[in-house]
Amino acid sequence: MEKVRYFDHSATTYVKYEVIKEMLPYFGISFGNPSSIYGIGRQNKRAIEKAREQVARVINADTKEIYFTGCGSESDNLAIKGIAYANKAKGNHIITSKIEHHAVIDTCKTLEKEGFRVTYLGVDREGKINLGELENSITDDTILISIMTANNEIGTIQPISEIRPNC
Numbered sequence: 457m458e459k460v461r462y463f464d465h466s467a468t469t470y471v472k473y474e475v476i477k478e479m480l481p482y483f484g485i486s487f488g489n490p491s492s493i494y495g496i497g498r499q500n501k502r503a504i505e506k507a508r509e510q511v512a513r514v515i516n517a518d519t520k521e522i523y524f525t526g527c528g529s530e531s532d533n534l535a536i537k538g539i540a541y542a543n544k545a546k547g548n549h550i551i552t553s554k555i556e557h558h559a560v561i562d563t564c565k566t567l568e569k570e571g572f573r574v575t576y577l578g579v580d581r582e583g584k585i586n587l588g589e590l591e592n593s594i595t596d597d598t599i600l601i602s603i604m605t606a607n608n609e610i611g612t613i614q615p616i617s618e619i620r621p622n623c
């Protein structure tokens with residue numbers, strides 16, 4: 457077999473064998489709808505709730521804060537619009553960067569049409585945002601700073617712990 461060198465893990469990557477092993481029953485014998493009342497449905501509901509507890513524990517969150525979505529774009533939409541609409545009374549300003557995924561940029565563009573103000577931070581030649589520029593962009597109206605951890609095209613890792621200490 458030809459040896460493959462893959463340099464695109466920040467865009468998409470393989471699923472770990474342990475994860476595949478855990479998930480296999482749900483693609484096969486345990487296919488029940490978790491919202492249903494019959495046996496395999498209820499069993500799957502319990503599996504989802506167990507997974508929710510495990511994810512919450514790993515990131516030190518409450519289970520009520522964990523939402524499972526179908527893809528990355530849906531997650532971006534849900535998080536950004538959710539925070540924007542929930543905090544509308546506090547302010548209407550969002551900060552992001554010019555090199556976010558389209559799922560983030562397009563959601564911000566939609567929010568701009570609805571009256572939100574968005575600052576798109578520039579990046580240096582390595583794709584890094586400038587922390588000073590970020591700090592200067594924050595106003596009393598800022599309700600969200602949405603900066604990706606690792607860029608999906610060029611792999612730049614942003615200084616997230618400096619933007620949000622203890623993160």
Ligand SMILES: Cc1ncc(COP(=O)(O)O)c(C=O)c1O
Pocket residue numbers: 466467468526527528529530532557559560604607608
């Ligand atoms: C930050 C971000 N959001 C969304 C996506 C798109 O994900 P999906 O194709 O699962 O919607 C990507 C893909 O690289 C991403 O990096």
